[in-house]
Amino acid sequence: MAETKVPAHIIVIGNEKGGTGKSTIAMHLAIKLLNEGFSVATMDFDGRQGSLSKYIQNRKNFCADNNLHLGIPEHYVVKPTNDYNRIPEDLNRIHDLILDIKSRYDAIIIDTPGSKNYLFEAAHQYADTLITPMTDSLIDLGAIADIDIANNRIKSPGHYADFVWETKKFLAAHGKNYLNWIVCGNKISATRSRNKEFIFEQLEKIGKTYGFRFCSGLKDRVIYRELFLEGLTVLDMNLSGLNRRMTTSHLAAKIEIKNLAEFICP
Ligand SMILES: Nc1ncnc2c1ncn2[C@@H]1O[C@H](COP(=O)(O)OP(=O)(O)OP(=O)(O)O)[C@@H](O)[C@H]1O
Ligand SMILES: [Mg+2]
Structure with a gap:
């Protein structure tokens, strides 16, 4: 009898x-999972800006130009329709596409835009795991929680935490009672600061109530900005054929990605 494949785990x-x-x-997560032997599809729900799509295309070009065979996820671009009347039809098309991809891969990673539209909302409704990167800035914290800084007190959930709460209710109504939500630091300054400590403390404090786990995540490193043009990740640095010098910063960055990947599946 043919073995039935476990449907892909969807990381939004x-x-x-x-x-x-x-x-x-x-x-980085897509390449990490590919390196571990999983089959991975990526979906760019921010298809209009297309940063992830460009990143992947840059990797394809770099491999072709340098005769390299690096792991590249199967990639799908999803662009919003400008015709409001066609949104329901578009959502049906996306649903069918996800069902199809889900049956063929171990993991699907969906990148979303930085503001709400119907694709942003739809993507969250497919999540098994949701990863929310944020910097150590009080402006970023505002999306998760409204803080009374003078009294070191949380006033209310921020607009994104509210949205995730609504998404959880939607998922529960459709039989899915658990969303693995991770808030993950990114571009975190290397230096100690009261601001950073305050933000980390607040996130640790509210995580249980708001239903997420907090991971200190990735530091601010120039390497992330530089690698985009060649489509490379910090995980590629010591591959043979690349002739890149592995610095201590690369190594530390690689460990951060490994820690984040492990944090997803505790
Ligand atoms: N840990 C990091 N250290 C330094 N720079 C970083 C780090 N992570 C991302 N960047 C840089 O920050 C910029 C924004 O990153 P990215 O495009 O991934 O953010 P985004 O959330 O997808 O943005 P958008 O909301 O516009 O889609 C890019 O130039 C990227 O190279
Ligand atoms: Mg983006």
Whole structure:
């Protein structure tokens, strides 16, 4: 009898805040999972901006130009329709596409835009795991929680935490009672600061109530900005044929990605 494949685990990278590192983390997780032998599909639900799509295309070009065979996920671009009347039809098309991909891969990684639209909302509804990168800035914290800084007190959930709560209710109504939500630091300054400590403390404190686990995540490293053009990740640095010098910063970055990947499946 033919073996039935376990449906893909869907990891959505989302935050209602631009520039926090969603596409960078999506790419790094995809390569990490590929390196571990999983079959991986990536989906760019931010198809209009297309950062993840460009990252993957850059990797394809770099491999072709240098005769290299690096792991590349199977990639799908999803662009929003400009015709409001066609949104239901578009959502049906996306649903069929996800069902098909889900049956063929071990993992699907979905990158989302930094602000809400119907694709952003739909992507979250497919999540088994949701990863929310945020920097150590109080503006980023505002998406998760509204804080009374003077009295060191949390006033209420931020707009994105509210949205995730609504998504959880939607999932529960459709028979899915658990969403593995991880808030993950990114572009975290290397230096000690009261600001950073305050943000980390607040996230540790509210995680249980809001239903996420907090992971200190990735530091601010120039290497992440530089690798995009060649489509490379910190995980590729010591591959033979690349002739890159592995610095201590590369090594530390690689460990951060490994820790994040392990944090997803405790
Ligand atoms: N840990 C990091 N250290 C330094 N730079 C980083 C790090 N993570 C991401 N970046 C850089 O920050 C910028 C924004 O990253 P990215 O495009 O991944 O964010 P995003 O959340 O996907 O943005 P958008 O909301 O516009 O889609 C890019 O230039 C990227 O190279
Ligand atoms: Mg992006």
